[in-house]
């Protein structure tokens with residue numbers, strides 16, 4: 001029953017993909033597109049446009065280009081021409097660094113907030129104000145104070161991923177069932193051991209949910225941040241290829257951004273499943 | 280003054296302050312001897328759990344103290360094990376993990392093997408051998424409560440505190456668990472303080488049944504001594520000549536006197552709660568009461 005459902009869903013997925021690719025192919029194949037274009041724009045768009053071929057690459061173009069990239073993902077021909085693998089590695093590296101710093105701060109601080117109503121109340125106004133600030137709004141301030149574009153991007157990742165983890169950790173810790181705490185208390189378990197043997201496992205699913213939200217946001221933000229700071233990374237690559245008018249590469253980058261985001265999310269989903277307990 | 284008692288509740292009160300401050304109970308006195316099995320019966324909300332939590336050290340009284348074994352309690356202790364109504368197992372741990380957590384909390388220096396062997400012994404005692412690697416979510420309600428009992432027993436406490444431990448179970452499971460708790464407690468001479476709603480459960484298990492009036496301002500109205508022989512069997516309870524007198528006395532209290540007791544008994548002395556012995560003909564108060572005004576009342580049934 002479930003396997004057949006999965007099978008049928010897979011078939012529908014493939015059909016949808018085929019329909020999408022087919023439509024894309026037909027839409028970009030060729031038309032009298034050149035006729036509707038202003039001459040300047042046609043000139044700008046180059047051969048493809050003037051020959052009546054759509055400026056939008058078709059799936060076959062993208063596929064061929066993608067294959068080229070996949071064959072040599074790590075080449076490095078100077079600052080404006082690096083393999084996609086290198087660019088992605090830069091982005092992932094920045095996200096990981098900013099994210100891990102956020103984990104290291106958000107989880108202990110969240111514990112503190114969750115355990116102490118006083119600290120919770122005292123910090124609440126700050127969190128409420130800082131949380132809704134778009135991470136990119138920090139960028140100028142970060143560039144000015146840190147004076148390093150790459151570190152600024154990491155800071156922006158940190159600041160955007162810290163809130164969901166902080167809030168979820170605090171919530172998870174604060175809402176650990178009283179009876180579990182009481183079990184530890186009647187067993188005279190000390191504060192430190194209680195934090196690790198009762199509160200952490202009980203709050204882990206909520207904390208992981210926060211971490212999963214955070215990694216998603218971090219990956220969303222890195223692309224935008226790298227467009228601003230430039231230099232390296234997949235975000236910079238997208239912007240650079242747009243300036244080169246290589247829509248094919250832009251499409252490939254979009255695809256890869258999606259795939260990496262999915263992989264990051266799935267990794268945390270797997271960890272999340274490990275710490276979830278049925279009741 | 281009550282140094283002969285193993286547990287001595289001395290004038291405790293519990294008040295909740297607030298816009299409408301309430302006194303759940305005040306000036307509550309009760310003594311328990313070592314090895315005694317005491318059941319408290321009273322209506323929902325009268326403050327039974329509060330008393331138990333104070334005994335456990337999980338809650339602090341607004342006034343008064345509880346002395347256990349000559350020492351005023353100041354917080355939870357491994358000497359006083361609690362069996363929670365909701366079993367309160369840690370769902371991310373297995374059966375063995377839950378019991379071992381308690382064992383390793385009591386004996387911090389034991390190595391893994393020793394903790395495991397000790398925990399397994401108690402898992403076996405409650406009849407769960409073979410299920411030690413299951414998680415609480417894979418267990419039935421009765422099995423979960425067994426784990427809770429094993430966890431409490433495994434730390435060899437001086438006192439067991441049970442808050443309606445079987446109320447969430449079906450009648451059949453409840454009966455089996457009552458048998459087992461009784462067997463274990465009689466064998467080990469445990470001192471037990473248990474809360475229950477179930478009159479038959481109290482009659483089967485308890486040496487003394489404490490009747491608590493309705494709150495707010497609940498008082499301990501009577502301590503009813505169980506006249507049934509120590510070697511009673513659950514199935515034979517109702518054949519005992521005093522069973523119905525005892526049962527009727529308790530039910531009568533729950534149905535009517537729990538509401539009216541405080542108003543009808545103005546000279547009730549909370550420090551000397553009357554001890555009631557159920558006689559063949561009618562219950563009689565045998566101790567510690569200016570008997571004149573109250574004897575007819577206790578004998579009303």
Ligand SMILES: Nc1ncnc2c1ncn2[C@@H]1O[C@H](COP(=O)(O)OP(=O)(O)O)[C@@H](O)[C@H]1O
Nearest residue numbers: 295303321322323324325326327328329330494
């Ligand atoms: N935090 C609280 N604030 C005010 N009243 C409370 C609080 N906790 C418990 N109570 C009251 O104390 C009374 C006794 O509760 P409890 O000991 O749980 O009763 P029982 O176990 O006999 O059913 C109840 O009437 C309840 O409403």
Ligand SMILES: [Mg+2]
Nearest residue numbers: 324327328442
């Ligand atoms: Mg209760």
